[in-house]
Structures are given as C-alpha cells and as structure tokens.
Amino acid sequence: QLQLVESGGGLVQPGGSLTLSCTASGFTLADSATGWFRQAPGKEREGVACVSMSGRYDLHARSVKGRFTISRDSAANTVSLQMNSLKPEDTAVYYCAALDPRYQADCPKYGVKYWGKGTPVTVSS
Secondary structure (H helix, E strand, C coil): CCEEEEECEECCCCCCCCEEEEEEEEECHHHHCCCEEEEECCCCCCCEECCCCCCEEEECCCCCCCCCEEEEHHHHHHEEEEEEECCCHHHHHEEEEEEEECCCCCCCCEEEECCCEEEEEECCC
C-alpha cells in the first residue's frame, strides 16, 4: 500500500519549536523531490519547503526562511521539517508531498503525485 504518513504536529507557544516527520511506505521517497505544504483555515494550500532527490538542495518559502529547515534521511525513507521560532501565522495543517519523478529538485503543487493526510500545527499562547 502506497502512503505517506506525517507525524509531529501539535500545540506550541509562539517562539517554540516542532519537528514534523514524513515517512513513506510502499515506495522510495527519494525517487523524486519531496515537499511540505500547509493550509490554514480559509486559505489556499501553499508550499513551505522542498528537498531534492539527493537531499543536497532545498528551497524554503520566504515566510519561513531562516526558521524552518527541511531534510531527507534516505535510509529511513523519511523527510523532516524542523520548525523554530514559530509564529501564530504558522498555524495550519501541514502536508507532506511526494512529487512525480519528473521533479527532481522542485515541488510545484501541480506535480504532486502522493499527498499525506496532514498533521495539524497550532501556535498559540
């Protein structure tokens, strides 16, 4: 069964940290780029970060650059998102996405082949 499973979401105070993990089963996550997206209530799903097949290249949205870091552990078939200095505007459901194999180093939303079910992150005092 092909699936992506996210974990690590929860409630955190402003300024706090969380680490999200995405584990694939039934396929190799490093066969393409992998991304994290998020969707806040009433808003469109947006890209947060993307890591290349090799794990050597990454992209982060301007809104999270310097605070979030995406990384790949190919041996564990996992991609993580370290989130520091969290702000209330980071509150959203976070989704892991495996891209079609055509996408080796970027993560356009239209290129997503598999989505996880999402994990909620709430930043509030």
